[in-house]
Amino acid sequence: MPISLEKGQKISLSKEAGPSLSSVVMGLGWDAVKKKGFLGFGGGQKDVDLDxxxxxxxxxxxxxxxxxxxxxxxxxxxxxxxxDNRTGVGEGDDETISIDLSRLPANVQTVVFSVNNYTGQDFNQVQNAYCRLINAQNNAEIARYNLTAQGAHSALILASLRRNGSDWTMTAIGAPSRGRTYQDNLPDMRPHL
Structure with missing residues (x-):
C-alpha cells in the first residue's frame, strides 16, 4: 500500500519498495480550475501547462x-x-520522469523534482495536483504527495531523492517558488540539498 506523504516527511525507498528497487518513475498530475461563467453560462476550463x-x-x-x-x-x-503535456486534461499522470537508479552516476547525490507553470498562471488556478513515486519494475505506487499548496506562486519544489549509501530517501518538500523554468527556482532549491 502506498504511503501518503505530508510536507517534510521522509521515507526509505528500500524499506518501502524492497532492496532490489532499481528504477522509479515520478508521475505528476493536475487539473485546470474550471472557470465560472456568467449565470452559469460561458464557463469552461483554461489549459494549464505545468512542466x-x-x-x-x-x-x-x-x-x-x-x-x-x-x-x-x-x-x-x-x-x-x-x-510536455500542455493542458492537464485527462486522468492519471500528465507527465512522468523515469530514473534508472542502478545506473545513475555515483556523483549524483540528490535528484530534486520541481514543477513550473509555463503559461504563467499561479497555483490558485491549479487543482488536484500531485506527484507520486512508482516502482518501475512492477508499476506499484510507493508514495504519493498531494500538492495542496495553492497560492500566488508559479512554481513548486515538489520532492527529492537523496542517496544514502545503497539506499535512496524520498522527501516531500512542497516549497513554493516563482518562475517559468527550473533556472528561476535554483535559489529556492538550495536549502533542500
Missing amino acids: GNALLFDVGGNLLDAVWFRQLQSRDGTVRHSG
Whole structure:
C-alpha cells in the first residue's frame, strides 16, 4: 500500500519498495480550475501547462544535469522525461520522469523534482495536483504527495531523492517558488540539498 506523504516527511525507498528497487518513475498530475461563467453560462476550463523537472546535484550542491521539456533525457540516459503535456486534461499522470537508479552516476547525490507553470498562471488556478513515486519494475505506487499548496506562486519544489549509501530517501518538500523554468527556482532549491 502506498504511503501518503505530508510536507517534510521522509521515507526509505528500500524499506518501502524492497532492496532490489532499481528504477522509479515520478508521475505528476493536475487539473485546470474550471472557470465560472456568467449565470452559469460561458464557463469552461483554461489549459494549464505545468512542466515537471528533475535536477541532478552532486554532494556539494552543484547542478550536474537537468531533465525538463527542453531536454527530455539526461546526458547519460539514466533519467528520461515523457514529454510536455500542455493542458492537464485527462486522468492519471500528465507527465512522468523515469530514473534508472542502478545506473545513475555515483556523483549524483540528490535528484530534486520541481514543477513550473509555463503559461504563467499561479497555483490558485491549479487543482488536484500531485506527484507520486512508482516502482518501475512492477508499476506499484510507493508514495504519493498531494500538492495542496495553492497560492500566488508559479512554481513548486515538489520532492527529492537523496542517496544514502545503497539506499535512496524520498522527501516531500512542497516549497513554493516563482518562475517559468527550473533556472528561476535554483535559489529556492538550495536549502533542500
